[in-house]
Amino acid sequence: MQPGPQNAITDVPGILVGQVERLDPPYLTGTTVVHVPGTAVAGVDVRGGAPGTRETDLLAPVNSNGGVNAIVLTGGSAFGLDTAGSVMRWLEERGEGVRVGQGDYDVVPIVPTAVIFDLARGGDFKARPEPSWGADAIAAATDGPVALGNHGAGAGARARSLKGGVGSASVRLDDGTTVGALVIVNAAGSAVDAGGNLYGARLGLGDEFTHLRTPVEPPPPAAPGRNLIPGPAATTGMTTGMTTGMNTVIAVVATDVPLDKAATQRMAMVAHDGLARAIDPIHTLVDGDSIFALSTRSTDEPRLSVTDPLALGQLETVYAAGARTLSRAIVHAMLNAESVETPGGTIPSYRDAYPSAFRTD
Amino acid sequence: MQPGPQNAITDVPGILVGQVERLDPPYLTGTTVVHVPGTAVAGVDVRGGAPGTRETDLLAPVNSNGGVNAIVLTGGSAFGLDTAGSVMRWLEERGEGVRVGQGDYDVVPIVPTAVIFDLARGGDFKARPEPSWGADAIAAATDGPVALGNHGAGAGARARSLKGGVGSASVRLDDGTTVGALVIVNAAGSAVDAGGNLYGARLGLGDEFTHLRTPVEPPPPAAPGRNLIPGPAATTGMTTGMTTGMNTVIAVVATDVPLDKAATQRMAMVAHDGLARAIDPIHTLVDGDSIFALSTRSTDEPRLSVTDPLALGQLETVYAAGARTLSRAIVHAMLNAESVETPGGTIPSYRDAYPSAFRTD
Numbered sequence: 001m002q003p004g005p006q007n008a009i010t011d012v013p014g015i016l017v018g019q020v021e022r023l024d025p026p027y028l029t030g031t032t033v034v035h036v037p038g039t040a041v042a043g044v045d046v047r048g049g050a051p052g053t054r055e056t057d058l059l060a061p062v063n064s065n066g067g068v069n070a071i072v073l074t075g076g077s078a079f080g081l082d083t084a085g086s087v088m089r090w091l092e093e094r095g096e097g098v099r100v101g102q103g104d105y106d107v108v109p110i111v112p113t114a115v116i117f118d119l120a121r122g123g124d125f126k127a128r129p130e131p132s133w134g135a136d137a138i139a140a141a142t143d144g145p146v147a148l149g150n151h152g153a154g155a156g157a158r159a160r161s162l163k164g165g166v167g168s169a170s171v172r173l174d175d176g177t178t179v180g181a182l183v184i185v186n187a188a189g190s191a192v193d194a195g196g197n198l199y200g201a202r203l204g205l206g207d208e209f210t211h212l213r214t215p216v217e218p219p220p221p222a223a224p225g226r227n228l229i230p231g232p233a234a235t236t237g238m239t240t241g242m243t244t245g246m247n248t249v250i251a252v253v254a255t256d257v258p259l260d261k262a263a264t265q266r267m268a269m270v271a272h273d274g275l276a277r278a279i280d281p282i283h284t285l286v287d288g289d290s291i292f293a294l295s296t297r298s299t300d301e302p303r304l305s306v307t308d309p310l311a312l313g314q315l316e317t318v319y320a321a322g323a324r325t326l327s328r329a330i331v332h333a334m335l336n337a338e339s340v341e342t343p344g345g346t347i348p349s350y351r352d353a354y355p356s357a358f359r360t361d
Numbered sequence: 362m363q364p365g366p367q368n369a370i371t372d373v374p375g376i377l378v379g380q381v382e383r384l385d386p387p388y389l390t391g392t393t394v395v396h397v398p399g400t401a402v403a404g405v406d407v408r409g410g411a412p413g414t415r416e417t418d419l420l421a422p423v424n425s426n427g428g429v430n431a432i433v434l435t436g437g438s439a440f441g442l443d444t445a446g447s448v449m450r451w452l453e454e455r456g457e458g459v460r461v462g463q464g465d466y467d468v469v470p471i472v473p474t475a476v477i478f479d480l481a482r483g484g485d486f487k488a489r490p491e492p493s494w495g496a497d498a499i500a501a502a503t504d505g506p507v508a509l510g511n512h513g514a515g516a517g518a519r520a521r522s523l524k525g526g527v528g529s530a531s532v533r534l535d536d537g538t539t540v541g542a543l544v545i546v547n548a549a550g551s552a553v554d555a556g557g558n559l560y561g562a563r564l565g566l567g568d569e570f571t572h573l574r575t576p577v578e579p580p581p582p583a584a585p586g587r588n589l590i591p592g593p594a595a596t597t598g599m600t601t602g603m604t605t606g607m608n609t610v611i612a613v614v615a616t617d618v619p620l621d622k623a624a625t626q627r628m629a630m631v632a633h634d635g636l637a638r639a640i641d642p643i644h645t646l647v648d649g650d651s652i653f654a655l656s657t658r659s660t661d662e663p664r665l666s667v668t669d670p671l672a673l674g675q676l677e678t679v680y681a682a683g684a685r686t687l688s689r690a691i692v693h694a695m696l697n698a699e700s701v702e703t704p705g706g707t708i709p710s711y712r713d714a715y716p717s718a719f720r721t722d
Binding site for chain 1: 408410627630631633634636637638641642643644645646647667673676677680681684
């Protein structure tokens with residue numbers, strides 16, 4: 001298997017991505033929107049201990065919603081949820097949404113949303129995404145390359161002591177279908193093991209990560225006060241200054257394989273294994289880790305069901321690909337992140353912290 | 362940190378383990394019981410697509426049950442659930458259970474149970490655990506070493522093409538508390554990566570797995586028809602003969618850190634990350650992966666809550682240890698499993714399939 005041509009979630013037919021961000025002090029935050037013009041069957045699995053979400057309950061398989069118009073991933077913690085409102089109005093103006101009246105524009109757009117905590121990371125608690133940023137992001141959405149690292153909702157993201165960001169990846173399956181992932185890496189845990197390797201790099205497709213090696217030099221000391229969660233080898237309590245909701249990895253996995261609603265939710269469930277393999281620890285009480293799954297409506301084929309034994313093989317292939325693609329997307333987020341100066345100190349990128357991890361030969 | 366003296370779940374004060382199994386053809390199955398004489402607060406998280414369980418709903422934090430008497434892990438698929446009945450009667454005779462009447466023996470024992478699929482693995486579909494095996498197992502329970510590999514519910518267990526089994530591990534935290542794990546490894550996915558290494562071995566404590574190395578010789582060809590799930594690199598549909606419920610990893614993680622009911626459930630949730638790091642793929646539609654968590658009642662200290670910011674540090678330490686200890690327990694299951702001859706062919710152990718993985722120097 002190989003990545004799609006852009007190695008991004010936009011390789012999945014029917015998936016567009018748009019992003020806005022502000023990096024000028026005191027801003028360090030942004031908003032990312034996944035737009036599905038043809039709608040997509042959606043599921044969600046919230047596993048973190050401190051989530052911030054909107055329009056997730058209607059995605060349960062027992063509820064009637066049959067498709068969403070967009071997914072918003074945004075900075076601003078719970079304040080950021082308001083960015084979804086402008087996405088809804090942008091969609092309403094174009095008649096995209098659930099028809100609830102006689103008119104072509106009598107629609108209620110369905111825009112599930114999840115947030116990361118990045119408040120005050122650029123220096124000002126109130127320098128967070130404006131409600132209008134959602135509309136700006138969806139207006140910019142394309143099926144082209146996705147800007148990675150310090151963009152969109154990843155602008156202010158952090159993975160333990162390192163700069164996080166937005167990551168994406170895709171895989172083209174042998175039957176011509178595609179699985180893609182988009183992630184905002186903003187974890188209390190670490191994407192880097194004790195040897196300085198990115199956990200997810202061992203899951204690379206082909207030569208995707210062969211330019212990486214185990215760093216030969218230790219990283220420079222991290223800025224003080226950044227390691228908020230005990231690491232794998234740590235045994236004692238939390239450092240001071242830790243509050244609920246300080247982190248959170250949020251993601252979208254998507255495919256053009258036709259899945260029914262429950263099968264789509266299970267894609268979100270299994271994708272959490274991709275977080276576990278790329279970040280340690282994950283799913284902590286101070287992470288709101290939430291994953292959306294989308295199955296686009298580009299085909300009229302019957303939708304696969306988890307109760308159909310004949311569908312198992314294809315479903316498991318898609319689910320395993322979703323988890324794996326998400327792990328790879330996390331690596332791309334870390335590799336594309338750039339160091340930033342903040343009033344709280346420098347947040348170094350993986351590239352700057354571990355320069356010897358990159359082969360020069 | 363170091364493992365406890367037995368490197369087993371029985372290092373957690375208040376936890377006893379007993380097992381029975383039959384390996385004589387056509388039997389290849391067994392039952393494992395975790396007995397908590399002082400009761401334990403319990404939680405569960407079911408993440409596999411084909412679970413077989415009993416007495417799990419009362420563990421939800423919204424329900425009133427405040428403690429369990431035992432956990433049963435057993436072979437026999439859903440038929441095996443009857444083994445819990447004899448555990449209940451054994452406990453009833455000793456007055457262990459929820460008091461519901463005037464008499465000391467008017468009790469309802471609480472015995473949550475989960476099963477693995479191993480039907481007909483020894484050659485006869487009906488050669489499965491008898492209901493009485495549960496009582497036999499709890500009667501044999503001790504706080505001593507746990508027999509690993511082809512014992513108890515691990516007798517017939519299989520991890521893709523290799524022999525699975527029962528595994529256990531523990532860690533003594535710096536504050537003197539203990540986290541332990543017990544697992545039945547019976548996965549559709551693989552515990553071994555493409556290079557022949559056990560995924561979880563990189564998580565060893567101290568010199569726990571330093572006797573292992575990357576195998577220098579490829580394994581012998583697996584018996585035909587054993588690889589039921591596409592591997593990480595596979596892209597096409599399932600092989601024939603696959604049916605729902607053919608596999609399943611079930612586990613118990615336990616600690617003497619006092620957790621309230623919701624905090625105990627979250628320990629079970631995070632422990633699934635330990636499965637994801639040691640087996641790939643996991644949580645498939647043909648696995649019933651379920652994890653119980655236990656917080657023993659050996660102390661009168663207030664129980665930690667996920668809503669208490671001051672508890673976060675200790676909780677995250679316990680949760681990360683639970684996931685990590687479960688990954689290590691899976692490695693112990695694979696290292697202690699022994700090859701078996703069955704009517705369906707040989708199921709080789711990791712030791713026999715990868716002899717060059719063990720250092721001889």
